[in-house]
Structure formats: C-alpha cells, structure tokens
Amino acid sequence: MLPIIKGKTLISFLESLNFTIIRQRGSHVRMKSEDGRYTTIPVHSGEAIPKGLLRKIIRDDLEMTLEEFTLAYNEYMGRIQ
Known part of the structure; x- marks a missing residue:
C-alpha cells in the first residue's frame, strides 16, 4: 500500500536518492x-x-517497483524521525 506523501516530503526523499x-x-x-x-x-x-x-512517478519516472519505493521510503522516514 502506498504511503500518503506531500510534495515537499517527496522532494526531500528524492534528494536522499541523489x-x-x-x-x-x-x-x-x-x-x-x-x-x-x-x-x-x-x-x-x-x-x-x-x-x-x-504511482506514475514511481513506475515511469523513478523506474522503481512500488515495493522498492515503499521499502526505501519507510527506511528514509525512519532515519529522519
């Protein structure tokens, strides 16, 4: 299941992915x-x-699976909290 993400949070996460x-x-x-x-x-x-x-951003732009994205995002959120 995809997390609910605001634009600014997604930008910070993507910056952590270079x-x-x-x-x-x-x-x-x-x-x-x-x-x-x-x-x-x-x-x-x-x-x-x-x-x-x-979903479109994850699959088409980031070229990640939903599972890969969710794992990376959850790990990122654990680090910043």
Whole structure:
C-alpha cells in the first residue's frame, strides 16, 4: 500500500536518492537524477500527491517497483524521525 506523501516530503526523499532540483515553475518542481531520470513533483500547499500520480512517478519516472519505493521510503522516514 502506498504511503500518503506531500510534495515537499517527496522532494526531500528524492534528494536522499541523489535527485537534484533543476527548476521550479509555480507549484511544480522539476528534478533530475545523476543517471539522467527526470520527474516533476507538484507542491500544492499542504496537499498530498494523488495516489495515481504517485504511482506514475514511481513506475515511469523513478523506474522503481512500488515495493522498492515503499521499502526505501519507510527506511528514509525512519532515519529522519
């Protein structure tokens, strides 16, 4: 099951996976990984990213399985708390 994630939290998590912010236009942040993968994260004031969009980001942009993402995200959340 996917966690409920806000845009700013997802950006911090992706930075821990060596993604960097390359630009921001309005409420959308564009990020790039060291190996050339790109993603765009919506950052709307306090709103969680919709599940369907999160799935698309994980599978298509991050090229991870849902299980890989969930394990990495839970490990990350354990480290920062």
